[in-house]
Amino acid sequence: xxxxxxxxxxxxxxxxxxxxxxxxxxxxxxxxxxxxxxxxxxxxxxxxxxxxxxxxxxxxxxxxxxxxxxxxxxxxxxxxxxxxxxxxxxxxxxxxxxxxxxxxxxxxxxxxxxxxxxxxxxxxxxxxxxxxxxxxxxxxxxxxxxxxxxxxxxxxxxxxxxxxxxxxxxxxxxxxxxxxxxxxxxxxxxxxxxxxx
Ligand SMILES: [Fe+2]
Ligand SMILES: [Fe+2]
Numbered sequence: 001x002x003x004x005x006x007x008x009x010x011x012x013x014x015x016x017x018x019x020x021x022x023x024x025x026x027x028x029x030x031x032x033x034x035x036x037x038x039x040x041x042x043x044x045x046x047x048x049x050x051x052x053x054x055x056x057x058x059x060x061x062x063x064x065x066x067x068x069x070x071x072x073x074x075x076x077x078x079x080x081x082x083x084x085x086x087x088x089x090x091x092x093x094x095x096x097x098x099x100x101x102x103x104x105x106x107x108x109x110x111x112x113x114x115x116x117x118x119x120x121x122x123x124x125x126x127x128x129x130x131x132x133x134x135x136x137x138x139x140x141x142x143x144x145x146x147x148x149x150x151x152x153x154x155x156x157x158x159x160x161x162x163x164x165x166x167x168x169x170x171x172x173x174x175x176x177x178x179x180x181x182x183x184x185x186x187x188x189x190x191x192x193x194x195x196x197x
Contacts, residue, residue, distance in 0.1 A: 017078075017158050017162060017163065017164060017165040017166075017167050018155075018158050018162060019167065020074070020078065020165065020167050020170065021151060021154060021155060021158065024071065024074065024075060024078075024151070025147070025151070027066075027067065027071045027175070028143045028146070028147065030175065030177070030178045031063075031067055031071075031139065031143065032140070032143065033193065034059055034062060034063070034189070034193075035136050035139060035140060036196075037055075037059065037189075037192055037193070037196070038056075038059055038132060038135075038136055039136065041055075041056055041059075041132065042129060042132050042133055042136070045125055045128055045129050045132070046129060048125075052188065053114055053117050053118050054118065054188055055188040055189060055192060056114050057111070057114045057115060057118055058185070058186050058187075058188050058189040059189055060107060060110055060111035060114055061111065061185070061186075062176065062177050062186060062189060063107050063111075064104070064107055064108060064111060065176060066175050066176060066177070067103075067139075068100075068103070068104040068107060070173045070175075072100040072103070072104070073100075074170055075096075075100070075146070076096070076097055076100065077165070077170060078154055078165055079093055079096050079150070079154075081157075081164055081165045082153060082154060082157055085157065085161070085164055086153075086156075086157045086164075089153040089156060089157060090153070093150070096150070099142050102138070103135075103138055103139055103142060106131070106134065106135045106138060107135060109131065110131050110132060110135050113127070113128060113131060177189060177190065177193075
């Protein structure tokens, strides 16, 4: 699978918010790629093998510095605009910020467990398998729901009113792995992504 987004990706100043939706969908593809790698870690742990915990740590660090810190807050702003501008399209959205908080919470617990293992502590294998599987499932279900339901509502709002969301207010923070490829911080993750491309 290919690394997505070039390093020189920049957003033109005059573009409308549909570009933002393209970015959010691209983020999902990138997150799905990392979750696919995480599946392999679960398979290894289930087989009684020790996975590469440094790689696992980089995956969870990525999840906390980009999806949790950039992707979800961006979505929260867009969903807020949908609620305030198009109440007719915004039914049943009250749980979304909780979903994002829950995913961030599950992710930080998992990251703490991995860091503890890397620091020499013993964490039960069954608990790691359970927590990792729960995290993967939760995030996949959340992304699927957004793509099948929520993003379509946003598309509808933006088709009717392309500048409903002021994307200049959101700024653009680059993805540290898929855009910037910061070798020092994510060396193992990048190597794993390249080996599967
Ligand atoms: Fe989300
Ligand atoms: Fe999302």
